[in-house]
Amino acid sequence: MKKNSEKFGPSDKCPVRTVLDRLGDKWSVLVILLLGEKGSVRFSHIQKEIGDVSQKMLTITLKTLEADGIVSRHVFAEVPLRVEYRLTERGETLLPHIQQLSAWAEQNMRHILKDRKQYVA
Amino acid sequence: MKKNSEKFGPSDKCPVRTVLDRLGDKWSVLVILLLGEKGSVRFSHIQKEIGDVSQKMLTITLKTLEADGIVSRHVFAEVPLRVEYRLTERGETLLPHIQQLSAWAEQNMRHILKDRKQYVA
DNA sequence: CAGGATCCACATGGATACTG
C-alpha cells in the first residue's frame, strides 16, 4: 500500500499527472480513437476526419504521441509524399480505456449537458 | 452504425469533446480519484492532498464537476464552516474508468518517460 | 502532401488580498 501523499501530491513522480496530462490536450484522445478505429491513417485523412484541427496542432499532437510511444510514423517515399500513422502496441493497450471513457461520455452526455444548463452558481 | 463524420468531426455534438474536454483540465481527474478513494472530503483536505492546487483552481474545478453532476457539495453550518465534497452516483460510474486509465498510466509511465527522453525530433 | 516557422489571440491557471 502506498502512502497517499505519493499518490496525489506535488506532481514529481505522480504517474497520473506526467502521463495523463498529455492526453488532456485538445486532440490526443480524438486521434487515438480515430487510429484505433481506422488502423493506419495518413496525415491529411486524420485532419479531414477531425475537421477542425490545424496542421500545426495535428503535427504537434502526433509528435507528442510518437515521443510517448503511443503512435508510430511511417513514411512512404512516393510522389506526392505519403505519411501514415498508427497505434503502437502500447497505444493498443491504451485504446480500450479511452474507448470506455468515450462510451461513458456518450451515454451520459445528454444528462450532463442538461445539468450543466440548469446549474446555478 | 454511425457515420464517421459524426463520431469525430466539428465538435458540435461530439460527446467525447463536450464531456471529456472538461476532464482534460489540470485537476479534475485528481479530484475524482481522491474522492473515489476517500469518500466525503472537505475542501481544505482536498487541497492538502493534492498539494499544489490553488484555492481558485480547486474552487473552479469543484464547481465545474458539480455543474456536470459528478460531485456533490455538502455544507455543514458549523463554526468554523465545513464543506464536504463527494462523488454523485454519476461520478461513481465514471470513477472506474478514470481509475483504469490511472492504472494504465502507472504501469506504463517508466517506459513512456524513457521513450520521451530518447525521442529526437 | 506533410510539415516547419512565425506571429498572435485567448483561455487557463497562479499570487495576492479580501469576505461571510
Next chain:
DNA sequence: CAGTATCCATGTGGATCCTG
C-alpha cells in the same frame, strides 16, 4: 474555513506563409 475578486504570467492553440 471556504470561498470571492482581481491582476497578471504563461501555455495552448489558431492563421498564415514557406519548404522538402
